[in-house]
Amino acid sequence: MTIRKAFGAMFFKAANVMALATTGVSLTDLRLGAFLAGGPTFSGQTVTVDAAIQLDTVWACVRLLSETIASLPLKLYERQPNETSIVARNHPLFSVLATSPNADMTPIEFWGTMVACLVTWGNAFGQVMRRGDGSVIAINPLRPDRMTVRRDPNSGALTYTYAWQGKYLVLAEADIFHIKGFSFDGLLGLSPISVGRQSIGTALAAEQTAGKTFKNGLLTQSYISAPDYLKDPEKERAKAILADYAGAINAGKTPLLEGGWKVESIGLNPEDMQLLQTRGFNVETLCRWFAVPPVMIGRMEKSTAWGSGLEQMNLWFLQYGLMPWLIRIEQAITRCLLSPADRLRFYAKHNVDALMRGDTAARTAFYVAGLQNGFVTANEVRARENLPPDPDGNVLCVQAQMIPRADIGKAAVQPTLKPVPGGQPPPDPPQPDSTGSEDDD
Template sequence: MNAAVDSGFIIQGGGDDAAIMEFFGGGQRAAGMTVTPETAMRLSAVWRCVTLIAGAMMCNPIGIYERLPGGSKKRLDDHEFTRFLTDEANDDTSGPEFIELQAMAMMLRGNGYAVIRQARNGVIHDLDYYHPARVTPYYSGKTKWYRIINLDGEVEYFDSSQILHFKGPGQTYDGLRALSTVEHHAQSIGVGLATRDYTAGQFERGLLTNDYFTFNGGISSDQRKDFKDYLRKRASGISNAHNPLLLENGAKWDRVTVTAKDAQLLELLAYSAVDVARVFGVPPHMIGETAGASNWGTGIEQQNLGFDRYSVAPHKIRVAKELSRKLFPIVGAKRSKLFVSFDDEHLMGADSKAISEYLRAALGGNQLPGWMSENDARRKTGLPPSDDPNADKIYSPMGHAPPGEPLVQPEKETGNAS
């Protein structure tokens, strides 16, 4: 009775049957398997998809930027909030780890949460990650609140301005949460888990399920029991896989001619991996399923770019915008000049040809106006600035000098061209 009373608030506030079941240790049944975010991560395809997207977000540089006139922006590496994103979100979690944890929560449960911890004077000093199972959003009137259960059992309540709520796509009918990927695709994940457990059971039991024994003279119920016990001891498990069986009373060992290939287990495993990759929007070759992929080259390269653009980018935007609106809230109708953003220029780093062509054009190659100085280019590639007095000037041909910049012309070449 006490348990029912204590859990009543959770049930009333949650409004999500799947979340309630998960809170009490339950989950959906699919293909004979219990599918929860934890059991789903036991499937290699789910593990790779989730860690791949979360890892891509963790490795993507993120920082605080200032809006400048003309639509440009300036990165503020010395801003006090930069340490939350690049160094440490709190005493136990680094900045990149914080982004990774939130991304994994979004992938599996659709929602990631963090508490914005403030001192008495209002100064933010920590961003504390909380497992989604310990957070319950609810409405009190028209205000959205969050109920948080700490590890020591202490319960805290926060309004929405004090909570970072990172949402995946869609939302539940009550608008409290985003949709859960695992909940909505439990069947696809359950098929993969069931197929994996079935094939693993073949090795565990030693004998295949299509093995059978016949006795010419028949056997009694006691003999049948003794024979089953004998099989378990002599033929069950990998360690007994090669032990010979001693058959008596005219016993004959036979096998139904249905192989793993005939049962299409291999095809089912491959299909399950591709189906899970489809759910998370990951190209199959990136999780090791290369059967239908093109050769390494332009096709794979374009898929990799598409992965970041169509699979990772939406999650990055959701995370950056939630950080921006909570760390730099809109006052009245005026938005802050500061915001959080990911820097995608690192994506060119793996393609030396692309980055060289980009920098050549940025420096004013082919006698066209440039938009980047030599030192700007050196910073992009991680090199120290040059001491050349012209290294901070932007090149422009005659008649195209940028406002406020001295005109820089190339020196005249002398001698024969080689």
């Protein structure tokens, strides 16, 4: 019994080391099942991030979210005493966020990777590299499926263990940039792939059914009926003949049946199963898990991405699809990458003006309203249109002859008489002669 227990302990230890090295999660961690397979599915499909990303809908949603967010300018700003903000170009974190996250990646590559991990695993991790004074000089992305997060029961601090190629890297909370998705405990975000595994499993099963249907030449629901029992040589000869008509490449060939052989149908054909409709419905279902409008990934049925609705669709996508992710990223930057003193002065912000830009007519109407009502200057309009500033374009004007706001209320009618030099009053105008008239004879 002692030998059996010792052997069992050694086996469990070896399996635990293998699981930790492979997934970053130990066998005693309840998240192991979610990382490996996402749990059981009704369709019988094994749902993982690698399997789900092979669905065109999942790929399109993840790519749209990650590339759109990564393409938005992200800058560090400093609050000013007059309630305004300026770009904090002199802060060390500015270049890390905007120009050089690390030595190997450009900003769009780095943020695209972080957001892709965030929208699939529900978490995005990065190893923070600092100087001796504590300022951030680089952030290296880490795969969430290889990360284990634990809280020390004594100190209450979080410990991050990262497994990679058989090695383990233990990082303190100050060395991790962690962006969390929607969560129930605030410690780790929930993975949309794991939570939505039933919907994704159904979509995978539909794709598998469609693939097998085409592989077999659309004849998966048909069979050949023999008139009598066949002996082994006859079975082999029949299989050899039918092999010439199997597969999608042979679809359309008409087999020659002899000796009373018949073609029979069994079950439902793809049309009766509504296979195409099922696959189309799966697109809308999966889009719900990522809060992406189906039309934005090419689902054009009963909708369009052109015309006057494009601006409203972009606005809807920004408010309900992108904004929660943008705020999570910005607040994670403040929490993980700024010191407590800097958090009072500096903050990170995405520039979403490019997504909110309407067509030329809509932008012109907005600019005209802003200029005529005095809440936008000419240089602010020129900056949005990537035009150089004008020396006289920093004055707020209103519609009344476009005068400066400081001149509102001043007399607009100037006196018609001008003072003479020296400060003397002007001479009296000539008086008409009252003694007579030019017509008097």
